[in-house]
Amino acid sequence: SQELEQSPQSLIVQEGKNLTINCTSSKTLYGLYWYKQKYGEGLIFLMMLQKGGEEKSHEKITAKLDEKKQQSSLHITASQPSHAGIYLCGADPTGTASKLTFGTGTRLQVTL
Amino acid sequence: KAGVTQTPRYLIKTRGQQVTLSCSPISGHRSVSWYQQTPGQGLQFLFEYFSETQRNKGNFPGRFSGRQFSNSRSEMNVSTLELGDSALYLCASSQPRNLADNEQFFGPGTRLTVL
Numbered sequence: 001s002q003e004l005e006q007s008p009q010s011l012i013v014q015e016g017k018n019l020t021i022n023c024t025s026s027k028t029l030y031g032l033y034w035y036k037q038k039y040g041e042g043l044i045f046l047m048m049l050q051k052g053g054e055e056k057s058h059e060k061i062t063a064k065l066d067e068k069k070q071q072s073s074l075h076i077t078a079s080q081p082s083h084a085g086i087y088l089c090g091a092d093p094t095g096t097a098s099k100l101t102f103g104t105g106t107r108l109q110v111t112l
Numbered sequence: 113k114a115g116v117t118q119t120p121r122y123l124i125k126t127r128g129q130q131v132t133l134s135c136s137p138i139s140g141h142r143s144v145s146w147y148q149q150t151p152g153q154g155l156q157f158l159f160e161y162f163s164e165t166q167r168n169k170g171n172f173p174g175r176f177s178g179r180q181f182s183n184s185r186s187e188m189n190v191s192t193l194e195l196g197d198s199a200l201y202l203c204a205s206s207q208p209r210n211l212a213d214n215e216q217f218f219g220p221g222t223r224l225t226v227l
Contacts, residue, residue, distance in 0.1 A: 033215075033216070035218070040200060040221070040223065041220055041221065042116075042202060042218040042219050042220040042221050043202065043204075043218040044218075045215055045216070045217065045218075048215060088155065090155075094168065098143045098145050098160040098162070098167065098168060098206055098216070099145065099157050099160055099168040099170075100145075100147075100157065100216065101157065102147075102154060102155040102156075103154075104154050105154065105155075
């Protein structure tokens with residue numbers, strides 16, 4: 001079965017600093033999803049990457065998928081308190097987007 | 113467009129009881145997936161229903177079951193509750209038109225506490 005490993009497990013950054021979260025898969029990915037979760041709440045979709053070498057950006061968040069489609073990174077530029085939460089990467093092993101395998105998550109705190 | 117809704121939001125049960133959770137997908141979405149989230153195991157896939165049929169299944173015991181109705185609403189049932197079933201249960205709906213549109217929209221979750 002596919003396993004996803006995220007690093008770091010937790011991160012504390014000062015407001016305005018940049019940060020990167022990594023997600024490594026044990027198998028080639030059909031699709032890689034990034035979600036954000038506020039504690040105890042549902043997941044908010046951030047981005048989905050599908051092609052090797054693909055890069056997508058939304059506001060101050062950029063996600064990349066490597067050429068081999070086994071590693072992805074999520075980069076936040078000039079972090080803000082609103083970026084705080086748990087970031088989860090999810091892999092789509094079946095290509096149906098309906099059975100995602102998730103990483104263990106990265107807890108981000110942004111200090112003032 | 114209304115998002116994915118889940119009811120109830122919070123639930124407290126005792127060991128041995130059974131529970132039914134409900135999920136209403138986004139209008140027009142025919143796929144509903146269920147996940148269990150716990151601090152120890154993280155977010156794990158339970159099962160997925162598409163057009164009233166279970167299409168995918170995770171590695172959970174038979175005490176966990178689900179169904180989907182003709183209007184795509186879905187329910188999951190857990191029988192003979194155990195303490196370890198305490199978790200946040202999330203459902204997600206999707207209606208992909210092509211691979212690039214594959215996105216799962218998640219509901220707010222039902223927090224189940226088993227005493």
